[in-house]
Amino acid sequence: MKEKFYELSVVSNNACDLLLDLVFAFGITCVEEIENGFIIRDEDDLSGIQFGLIEYVKAAEKSLDKKIDLKLDLQVKENKDWINEYKKNVKPIKLGKFYIRPSWENPREDLLNIIIDPALAFGSGHHESTSACISFLQKYAKEGMSAIDVGCGSGILSIALAKLGCNVDGCDTDEQATYSSKQNAELNDVKFNKIWTGSISNLDAKYDIVVANIIADVILILKNDLIKLLKDGSYLILAGVLEKYKERILEVFASLKLVELNTQNEWSSFVFQK
Numbered sequence: 001m002k003e004k005f006y007e008l009s010v011v012s013n014n015a016c017d018l019l020l021d022l023v024f025a026f027g028i029t030c031v032e033e034i035e036n037g038f039i040i041r042d043e044d045d046l047s048g049i050q051f052g053l054i055e056y057v058k059a060a061e062k063s064l065d066k067k068i069d070l071k072l073d074l075q076v077k078e079n080k081d082w083i084n085e086y087k088k089n090v091k092p093i094k095l096g097k098f099y100i101r102p103s104w105e106n107p108r109e110d111l112l113n114i115i116i117d118p119a120l121a122f123g124s125g126h127h128e129s130t131s132a133c134i135s136f137l138q139k140y141a142k143e144g145m146s147a148i149d150v151g152c153g154s155g156i157l158s159i160a161l162a163k164l165g166c167n168v169d170g171c172d173t174d175e176q177a178t179y180s181s182k183q184n185a186e187l188n189d190v191k192f193n194k195i196w197t198g199s200i201s202n203l204d205a206k207y208d209i210v211v212a213n214i215i216a217d218v219i220l221i222l223k224n225d226l227i228k229l230l231k232d233g234s235y236l237i238l239a240g241v242l243e244k245y246k247e248r249i250l251e252v253f254a255s256l257k258l259v260e261l262n263t264q265n266e267w268s269s270f271v272f273q274k
Helices: 016-025 047-064 079-089 128-140 156-163 175-187 216-221 223-228 243-252
Strands: 004-011 031-034 037-042 071-078 093-095 098-101 112-115 146-150 167-172 194-197 207-213 230-242 257-264 267-273
Touching (some): 004 016, 004 047, 016 037, 016 047, 016 216, 016 230, 047 071, 093 128, 098 128, 098 156, 112 156, 128 207, 128 230, 128 257, 128 267, 146 156, 156 207, 175 194, 216 223, 216 230, 216 243, 243 257, 243 267
Parallel strands (some): 098 112, 146 167, 146 207, 167 194, 207 230
Antiparallel strands (some): 004 071, 031 037, 093 098, 230 267, 257 267
């Protein structure tokens, strides 16, 4: 973990959703939503994202012939401050049979505990996409099934799958994410079959459960690779999709049977079956 991290606050009274879509298109997946805006945190310099937002707003104002309200605030902070701030604000959450908590909170003996401590990797169970995935996994993942978590982030879904008795693989293109997943697996006393930094493009394997909690653009790019991982009767769980892309996802994955669709606020999650 680096000594410093960057925090970019983005506030707009009339274009928040538009700017959030742009940030996701930049590949940012870790955001905190606030009133009329959002906060991005990363150990890498966010000045490029800040510049991109400014230039995008200039172009959008010309194209749409209207004034776009934008307020940006980029700060560099001590990582220890981020962790302490996280401790103050993140509370345990119960999702079905799972109790997701930081290590400083007491366990629930009547539930399956998942410990996720403060980190910059995405996934603590509080986001609508993550909570939807965990609810889906409790319905469709059974003991002994093979599963892969594509874009594993903090490892929370991989850990949930392992605690449900699945044989789990995981991958992420972000080395920090795979490192975080491995650390969190140890913290939760579970083992993955394998985990790697990279994609699924050359993966020669079939799974009973394939879960991808990543942005819509990446899901669409990986469409063929994701379907290739499925056995007959297997489940594909997709999340991280803004509602505006819902119809596009349904269209692109029309070769599969839609089993379940969940929308929370502006986030859509899907269960397909081959």
